[in-house]
Amino acid sequence: MGERTIWESAGRRRFLLTRWPWRATAYVLSTPVVALVSLTALPFALVGGPAVARPVALLERRRLRLVDAAQAGRPASWWDVGYLCAVAFLALPSLVLALALTLVLALISGPFFVAPDRALALGFGEARSVSEAMPYALAGLALFPLLLYLFALVAGVHATIARALLYPSGTRLRTELVRVSQSRERLVTAFDAERRRIERDLHDGAQQRVVSLILRLGVAKLELPPDSPGSESVADAHSQAKQLLVELREFIHGIHPQALSDLGLPAALRELADRSPIPVTVHCAVPQRPPGTIEGAAYFVVAEALSNATKHSGATAIQVAASLRHNVLTVEVTDDGHGGADASHGSGLTGLADRCAALGGTLSLSSPSGGPTTVRAEFPC
Numbered sequence: 001m002g003e004r005t006i007w008e009s010a011g012r013r014r015f016l017l018t019r020w021p022w023r024a025t026a027y028v029l030s031t032p033v034v035a036l037v038s039l040t041a042l043p044f045a046l047v048g049g050p051a052v053a054r055p056v057a058l059l060e061r062r063r064l065r066l067v068d069a070a071q072a073g074r075p076a077s078w079w080d081v082g083y084l085c086a087v088a089f090l091a092l093p094s095l096v097l098a099l100a101l102t103l104v105l106a107l108i109s110g111p112f113f114v115a116p117d118r119a120l121a122l123g124f125g126e127a128r129s130v131s132e133a134m135p136y137a138l139a140g141l142a143l144f145p146l147l148l149y150l151f152a153l154v155a156g157v158h159a160t161i162a163r164a165l166l167y168p169s170g171t172r173l174r175t176e177l178v179r180v181s182q183s184r185e186r187l188v189t190a191f192d193a194e195r196r197r198i199e200r201d202l203h204d205g206a207q208q209r210v211v212s213l214i215l216r217l218g219v220a221k222l223e224l225p226p227d228s229p230g231s232e233s234v235a236d237a238h239s240q241a242k243q244l245l246v247e248l249r250e251f252i253h254g255i256h257p258q259a260l261s262d263l264g265l266p267a268a269l270r271e272l273a274d275r276s277p278i279p280v281t282v283h284c285a286v287p288q289r290p291p292g293t294i295e296g297a298a299y300f301v302v303a304e305a306l307s308n309a310t311k312h313s314g315a316t317a318i319q320v321a322a323s324l325r326h327n328v329l330t331v332e333v334t335d336d337g338h339g340g341a342d343a344s345h346g347s348g349l350t351g352l353a354d355r356c357a358a359l360g361g362t363l364s365l366s367s368p369s370g371g372p373t374t375v376r377a378e379f380p381c
Contacts, residue, residue, distance in 0.1 A: 004068070005068045005156075005159070006020055006023070006024050006068065006152055006156045006159060007156050010153070010156065016145055016148060020067075020152065021151065021152060023066040023067055024066070024151045024152040024154075024155035024156075025148070025155075026066055027063065027066040027155045027158070028098075028158070029097075029098055029101075031087070031158065032094055032098070034056070034059065034060060034063065034087055035087045035090070036091075038056055038085075041053060041055075041056050045081045046081065050081055053080040053083070053084050054080060056080070056083075057080035057083060060083065060162055060166060064163065064166070067155045067156065067159045068163060079166065080165075080166065082165050083165040083166055086161060086162075086165060087162075090161065090162075093154050094154065094158075097147070097151055101147060101151075104143050106140075107137055107139060107140030108137050110127060110133035110140075111133045111134055111137050114129060114130060114133045202248070202251070207245070207249065211245065213241050214241045214245060217234060220234050221234050221235050257271065260296065260299050264286070264295070265286055265289070265290070265322060266284035266286055266322070269284060269299070269302055269320055269322060270282050272306060276306050276318070277310055278306075278310055278315055278316065278318055278335075279316070279317050279318070280306065280319075281317070281318070281319050281320065282320045282321075282322075284321075284323075285323040285325075286322055286323065286324045286329070287324060291381060294329055294379045297352075297355050297356060297361070297379065298331045298377060300352060301333075301352050301356070302320055302333055304349060304352055304375075305333035305349075305375040306318065306320075309335040309373065312341065313337025313338065313339075313341070315373075318334065319334045320333050327381045329378070329381055330376070330379075331376070332375070333374070333375045333376075334372050334373070335372060336372050337371050337372070338369075338371055339371035339372065340367060342367070349363070349365065349375070356379065360379070361378055361379035362378050363376070363377045364376045
């Protein structure tokens with residue numbers, strides 16, 4: 001069901017074949033009940049304030065999901081009291097449609113209930129036999145789809161008014177912001193899963209083929225006499241294949257390190273430290289593994305910071321710290337270089353900042369002239 005509101009659905013050609021007409025009917029028919037409850041609570045709400053109207057407003061927000069899939073929450077306010085006043089008037093067309101539905105159903109079911117001693121009285125005529133009741137039944141069948149559209153119309157108008165009162169513009173904006181944040185997080189999760197898949201395919205596929213090629217070239221190199229015409233070419237191909245394997249492993253490691261998947265963040269950070277040309281000290285206090293997307297983002301923050309320090313800082317020592325306290329994962333990279341780093345001059349840290357923000361985290365850079373430079377990222381788990 002791709003449509004999110006009754007208005008979106010009513011414009012479709014297949015509207016009558018979906019669940020929306022029945023949802024609209026249920027919404028409209030339940031309105032008089034809500035109106036009765038609202039009228040009962042209204043005097044108390046006018047005296048006691050919005051808190052008294054809050055239960056009815058919560059009920060209506062749940063009922064509103066029948067015809068409007070958008071949801072949000074907000075504190076009680078006088079808008080809730082205003083809805084109690086409005087729903088009493090909104091119940092009038094609902095009562096009219098309820099009577100119309102009763103009449104149409106009576107017309108359709110007439111042939112099953114009429115008998116010579118039992119007439120179907122309709123106010124504008126009566127029927128005592130199946131043949132007399134059949135035209136009324138056909139008229140009822142013809143009117144029923146039209147009645148469903150009327151239910152959708154009334155439900156749409158009612159839902160629009162209810163949403164305007166129960167979800168003021170500020171709340172709607174906050175709701176949309178939550179949706180955007182959730183969609184960004186889903187994209188990051190999907191991107192991380194795709195990185196893992198590519199890393200696995202390269203590790204299990206391309207890398208194994210290159211290893212097999214190196215072995216075959218090594219065997220060919222041993223079998224060929226040193227002074228044969230092709231020995232030098234085979235030896236050169238063997239050397240290039242080994243260099244290709246080294247570069248492929250570096251590339252796979254950059255996509256998603258195996259140590260991170262298998263052993264977690266502390267082991268992956270220590271592996272980064274071992275591969276750094278600058279001495280790196282790692283302090284980790286991460287007693288349990290955070291979610292995979294957050295763990296991956298924290299790893300790449302450290303990897304990018306170490307790469308920048310190696311290329312630009314002139315540092316002689318780097319400190320890496322990671323901790324998980326109060327459901328917040330914090331990673332911090334500090335070097336003793338000359339400082340003056342600026343995130344706006346490169347896309348690496350900017351891209352990491354966007355990735356952190358998509359996960360609800362923050363990335364900060366402190367790099368005064370003369371150093372030290374500190375990159376710090378925090379992620380709520």
